[in-house]
Amino acid sequence: LNQLRWDPTLKEWVAYATHRQDRTFLPPAEYCPLCPTKPGGFPTEVPRESYDIVVFENKFPSLTPDAPEPEEPGGPLTPTAPGRGVCEVVLYSEEHAATLAGMSERRIRNLIEVWADRYEELGALDYVEYVFIFENKGEAIGVTLHHPHGQIYAYPFIPPRPKKELQAARTYRDENEGRCLHCEILSQEHEDGRRVVAKGEYFTAFIPFYAHFPYEVHVYARRCAPSIADLGAEERWDLARLLKRLLMGYDALFGFSLPYVMVMHQAPTDGGNHEGTAHFHIEFYPPNRTADKLKYLAGSVTGAGAFVVDALPEETAWTLRDAVESATQ
Amino acid sequence: LDRSPENHTGHNEHPEQGVASEGKTWVKKEREIKEDGRYLIYYDFDDEGERESRGS
Numbered sequence: 001l002n003q004l005r006w007d008p009t010l011k012e013w014v015a016y017a018t019h020r021q022d023r024t025f026l027p028p029a030e031y032c033p034l035c036p037t038k039p040g041g042f043p044t045e046v047p048r049e050s051y052d053i054v055v056f057e058n059k060f061p062s063l064t065p066d067a068p069e070p071e072e073p074g075g076p077l078t079p080t081a082p083g084r085g086v087c088e089v090v091l092y093s094e095e096h097a098a099t100l101a102g103m104s105e106r107r108i109r110n111l112i113e114v115w116a117d118r119y120e121e122l123g124a125l126d127y128v129e130y131v132f133i134f135e136n137k138g139e140a141i142g143v144t145l146h147h148p149h150g151q152i153y154a155y156p157f158i159p160p161r162p163k164k165e166l167q168a169a170r171t172y173r174d175e176n177e178g179r180c181l182h183c184e185i186l187s188q189e190h191e192d193g194r195r196v197v198a199k200g201e202y203f204t205a206f207i208p209f210y211a212h213f214p215y216e217v218h219v220y221a222r223r224c225a226p227s228i229a230d231l232g233a234e235e236r237w238d239l240a241r242l243l244k245r246l247l248m249g250y251d252a253l254f255g256f257s258l259p260y261v262m263v264m265h266q267a268p269t270d271g272g273n274h275e276g277t278a279h280f281h282i283e284f285y286p287p288n289r290t291a292d293k294l295k296y297l298a299g300s301v302t303g304a305g306a307f308v309v310d311a312l313p314e315e316t317a318w319t320l321r322d323a324v325e326s327a328t329q
Numbered sequence: 330l331d332r333s334p335e336n337h338t339g340h341n342e343h344p345e346q347g348v349a350s351e352g353k354t355w356v357k358k359e360r361e362i363k364e365d366g367r368y369l370i371y372y373d374f375d376d377e378g379e380r381e382s383r384g385s
Contacts, residue, residue: 052374110374113354159334222348
């Protein structure tokens with residue numbers, strides 16, 4: 001059952017989806033539910049024998065379109081609400097062992113087309129306020145299926161982190177003659193240059209001055225495009241090329257396929273005007289601080305919300321830039 | 330409190346499909362309903378040799 005409970009101390013919704021305890025956990029490759037269904041083989045999520053890119057509703061969703069009223073009524077301080085939304089899985093390729101880093105620029109560009117289409121289609125639903133596109137990669141992140149895929153959560157509210165970011169951008173815009181916070185950050189990074197990892201014609205990848213993870217990279221659109229759907233054809237190609245370079249660099253960094261969380265921040269679909277505050281960008285959070293050491297979100301981060309980072313962005317950016325250059329030569 | 334989902338007024342306004350999504354490249358977008366009621370969408374692209382070359 002899907003339900004939301006309000007946390008009045010942090011002023012945010014918490015989603016409950018107890019059926020997710022039963023989801024498939026790291027099956028052997030021959031029983032991968034995300035591979036195409038082969039003749040005589042067991043039926044997977046995809047009935048066809050072959051596919052390009054597939055999107056389907058998650059079998060174990062955190063949110064569902066027909067979520068009923070919660071049986072637990074909550075109280076005045078702690079209301080509940082139906083966990084109404086959509087959770088989709090996006091299959092990047094039919095090849096079980098592929099990764100985004102190893103895919104062609106054209107396939108990544110096609111994926112961008114699909115992401116943009118999902119943003120528009122899900123965002124048009126009247127109960128969806130935020131379309132959150134993301135990928136969890138690697139067992140270190142807690143993935144339960146290795147087949148290359150991402151996910152989309154269409155939330156009935158603007159989730160806390162994007163909301164905080166949008167509020168900061170709105171405040172900045174109001175106090176600075178309408179200027180976009182993200183455009184100014186990008187300008188500062190270009191001017192300094194030390195944290196820039198890779199540049200395309202329309203996008204820039206950099207480790208932000210205030211990165212929370214040693215190898216956290218943000219990929220910003222140069223133009224103040226509110227969402228992925230607002231990108232033109234050339235911008236989509238450029239984004240595909242830059243993502244490919246960055247991901248190849250990530251894999252070259254320590255000599256193995258680097259785990260990461262990838263998320264997209266963009267305009268909410270709540271009907272509001274987010275021009276000048278929402279600036280489409282992608283954020284990557286790899287958990288590795290070295291080849292064999294992970295950053296755990298322990299006491300200070302989990303309990304206090306205060307990140308402590310072991311390496312300076314200027315130094316990690318230098319290392320990662322070198323990895324990108326060597327991997328793409 | 331934030332507006333709860335049941336109080337959502339349904340005021341989303343989006344550009345018409347095909348306007349904001351400049352440069353769509355798929356040749357077919359096919360929607361199917363699975364036995365358990367979930368939908369599945371196939372996006373097929375007209376990329377010659379792409380299936381053979383992927384992963385390279």
